[in-house]
Amino acid sequence: MRDSFNITGLGGERKLKGEIRVGGAKNHALKLFAASVLCETPLTLENVPAIEDIERMTEIIEKLGGAVVRETDQVRIDTKKMSTGEIDRDTAKKMRASIVLTGPLLARFGATSFPHPGGDVIGERPIDFFIEGFEKMGATVEVTEQEYKLVAKNGLKGADIFFRWISVTATETLMMAAALAKGQTTLRNVAMEPEVVDLAEFLVSAGAQIKGIGTPTLIIEGGAMLRPIKPHAVLPDRIETGSFLILGALAATDLRITHCEPEHVRMLIELLLRSGVEIKVERDTLHIKNAADCVRRAMTLKTHEYPGFPTDLQAPMMVYLTQANGESRVFETVFEGRLAYTEDLVRMGADITLWNPHQASVKGPTPLRSATLESPDIRAGLAFLIAALIATGTSTLENVYHIDRGYAQIEERFRKLGADIKRVSK
Ligand code: EPU
Numbered sequence: 001m002r003d004s005f006n007i008t009g010l011g012g013e014r015k016l017k018g019e020i021r022v023g024g025a026k027n028h029a030l031k032l033f034a035a036s037v038l039c040e041t042p043l044t045l046e047n048v049p050a051i052e053d054i055e056r057m058t059e060i061i062e063k064l065g066g067a068v069v070r071e072t073d074q075v076r077i078d079t080k081k082m083s084t085g086e087i088d089r090d091t092a093k094k095m096r097a098s099i100v101l102t103g104p105l106l107a108r109f110g111a112t113s114f115p116h117p118g119g120d121v122i123g124e125r126p127i128d129f130f131i132e133g134f135e136k137m138g139a140t141v142e143v144t145e146q147e148y149k150l151v152a153k154n155g156l157k158g159a160d161i162f163f164r165w166i167s168v169t170a171t172e173t174l175m176m177a178a179a180l181a182k183g184q185t186t187l188r189n190v191a192m193e194p195e196v197v198d199l200a201e202f203l204v205s206a207g208a209q210i211k212g213i214g215t216p217t218l219i220i221e222g223g224a225m226l227r228p229i230k231p232h233a234v235l236p237d238r239i240e241t242g243s244f245l246i247l248g249a250l251a252a253t254d255l256r257i258t259h260c261e262p263e264h265v266r267m268l269i270e271l272l273l274r275s276g277v278e279i280k281v282e283r284d285t286l287h288i289k290n291a292a293d294c295v296r297r298a299m300t301l302k303t304h305e306y307p308g309f310p311t312d313l314q315a316p317m318m319v320y321l322t323q324a325n326g327e328s329r330v331f332e333t334v335f336e337g338r339l340a341y342t343e344d345l346v347r348m349g350a351d352i353t354l355w356n357p358h359q360a361s362v363k364g365p366t367p368l369r370s371a372t373l374e375s376p377d378i379r380a381g382l383a384f385l386i387a388a389l390i391a392t393g394t395s396t397l398e399n400v401y402h403i404d405r406g407y408a409q410i411e412e413r414f415r416k417l418g419a420d421i422k423r424v425s426k
Pocket of ligand 1: 026027030097125126127128129130165166167168169170191310311312334335336378379406
């Protein structure tokens with residue numbers, strides 16, 4: 001279903017007010033679902049977000065023979081009866097994150113496959129690190145017209161792997177594969193995002209041997225299948241937290257963001273404080289209070305691996321910068337092509353110059369006006385929703401499936417703050 005949103009903007013006024021609760025992190029829950037393949041006893045997860053990407057992951061695991069039972073935000077996954085490593089190609093094509101399943105499946109079943117990823121709206125996203133890593137661990141890779149077929153008949157073996165570029169999903173995938181491989185695997189120059197660190201800690205709690213967690217080098221001693229001993233909670237979504245902070249800075253008089261982990265959005269908090277936003281940081285709550293006449297300052301923003309500024313908040317932050325005083329510069333260093341959405345903000349009245357696929361400058365503040373927009377990906381989709389909420393007039397945001405992929409019932413949650421958003425189902 002291609003639903004759309006009709007959004008009546010606040011015309012630059014700050015009017016939203018209230019409390020919003022942060023859900024579980026998409027990019028953590030998906031990896032914990034994949035880790036269930038490594039477990040010989042059922043895995044129970046808590047704080048699992050009710051989003052489309054989790055639905056897709058559930059479908060894939062069920063098609064592989066796993067049993068997934070959901071009760072509110074708790075999910076129990078039992079993969080004991082799983083008998084194949086063949087991921088459903090159509091679903092995998094729709095959701096690149098399903099690639100994290102290849103590690104656990106190859107390690108457990110000795111074979112798996114994955115469709116060609118191709119380019120997507122945030123640019124070319126190669127999978128060479130996965131392929132090279134699996135080859136080093138003893139797998140053979142056959143490339144067919146449709147997919148990559150990976151085979152490790154006698155199981156995977158430990159290897160020493162250096163990532164030429166820091167990659168979140170490649171780190172997670174090879175770390176999970178190494179947990180069941182024979183011997184020791186060393187992964188160097190790994191991602192250190194909170195979701196990666198917590199995934200490693202979960203694996204250890206279920207019996208894996210991993211040293212160096214939270215550092216750039218992970219040493220994994222392969223062993224038997226895992227046995228989770230207690231339910232594991234999905235981390236609060238730091239991208240939701242950050243997006244709500246940005247919305248609050250732009251459009252709220254008084255906003256409390258609850259059930260979050262402020263330390264995970266420290267970089268954004270520092271930047272917003274420096275720009276002139278008043279934020280009170282409590283244990284698991286962030287509180288924004290806006291004076292009616294507050295003025296925001298421009299800044300230089302560079303996306304970076306954690307704890308740097310997350311690329312997934314670059315688009316919402318761009319909207320913020322359209323309202324900041326002066327000229328801001330934005331460097332997208334993680335993905336090529338993740339600034340393409342700025343064209344639509346320009347149509348809304350933003351003064352953004354795209355210098356090259358990695359670099360933009362923004363002059364502000366410029367009032368934004370309504371437009372008909374189409375959500376290109378999860379994060380730019382949410383940025384458009386924020387832009388429409390501060391614009392004058394009524395905007396239409398099409399293809400909100402991309403927003404539903406990553407944010408649960410966002411329109412209802414924003415409506416409770418006073419936003420005027422209607423979902424139109426086609
Ligand atoms: N890269 C390669 N070869 C590979 C893998 C990655 O060259 O084999 C490059 C990428 O092209 C990119 C860089 O490495 O230039 C870093 O990308 P990374 O692999 O870290 O991204 P990812 O693991 O595919 C995850 C999140 C993204 C998030 C990035 C960066 C998941 C499921 N996805 O992607 O989230 O933007 O890390 O933090 O965890 C989203 O949720 O909307 C999203 C895109």
